[in-house]
């Protein structure tokens with residue numbers, strides 16, 4: 001049987017429970033999620049996290065704290081003292097907050113950083129016996145051919161050659177993984193953008209790069225070996241391939257969520273139009289406003305879903 005068919009079957013059997021595919025886990029007495037400063041010996045994961053249905057992740061700990069404050073208010077779950085403890089206290093690698101069924105986790109910058117966090121987060125959800133979880137990356141990005149402040153819901157996460165794949169080196173060999181996201185979820189999020197009508201929301205491909213400067217064809221890094229014209233040609237090729245924004249985590253995020261059978265989406269605001277420049281010149285207030293947009297959109301989606309659960 002081709003491996004993708006058996007993988008598909010395995011996934012169907014899981015029925016939206018979290019899939020980990022590691023035979024070694026069973027023989028471990030305890031599991032230490034080192035970078036989250038959580039472990040199965042001293043924490044009851046099922047009790048603490050078993051009710052999680054929505055996970056939002058983003059690069060900055062500050063953004064993920066502000067998201068939990070926002071969603072708590074939206075869901076009427078505000079803490080009277082305004083206290084939202086960091087569940088990863090004791091490590092400064094990542095920050096994690098929870099209100100009701102919503103978990104908010106920071107992942108730092110770039111593929112290696114989000115990948116480590118996702119390994120540990122996926123195991124956390126697995127140990128907690130969570131089911132039917134939706135995970136959304138709420139991030140920032142550089143746009144192509146879009147007004148700054150536009151929110152892009154990712155259709156496909158592509159690499160720097162515009163292909164929907166993520167390459168991981170395992171035991172010295174390159175393993176290529178698919179980066180499909182949940183199309184239905186992306187459509188629902190786009191619809192939420194339309195309902196809100198507070199800012200432009202579009203669907204498009206997101207290019208995930210290994211670097212912010214040369215990797216994203218910037219002219220303002222410490223090194224640059226190409227001309228402005230070559231930069232513009234590359235961005236035009238990306239646009240022609242359906243790319244509407246560029247960031248640094250979507251491909252591994254999509255690949256790992258797909259492997260673990262978690263419904264996933266990427267929603268990033270564009271901070272600038274890369275065809276017009278490289279430096280981020282908007283004021284602090286404008287940047288803060290832009291960063292809130294994916295939070296507002298995903299907050300609307302979560303509220304809608306929870307209201308729908310209630311009425312069934």
Ligand SMILES: O=P(O)(O)O[C@@H]1C[C@H](O)[C@@H](CO)O1
Nearest residue numbers: 058059109110139140247248
């Ligand atoms: O979630 P964030 O805003 O961190 O995502 C993008 C991609 C990189 O991590 C970072 C670069 O500024 O922003």
Ligand SMILES: O=c1cc[nH]c(=O)[nH]1
Nearest residue numbers: 140141142246247248
């Ligand atoms: O241009 C940008 C802006 C935010 N994040 C990126 O990765 N690129």
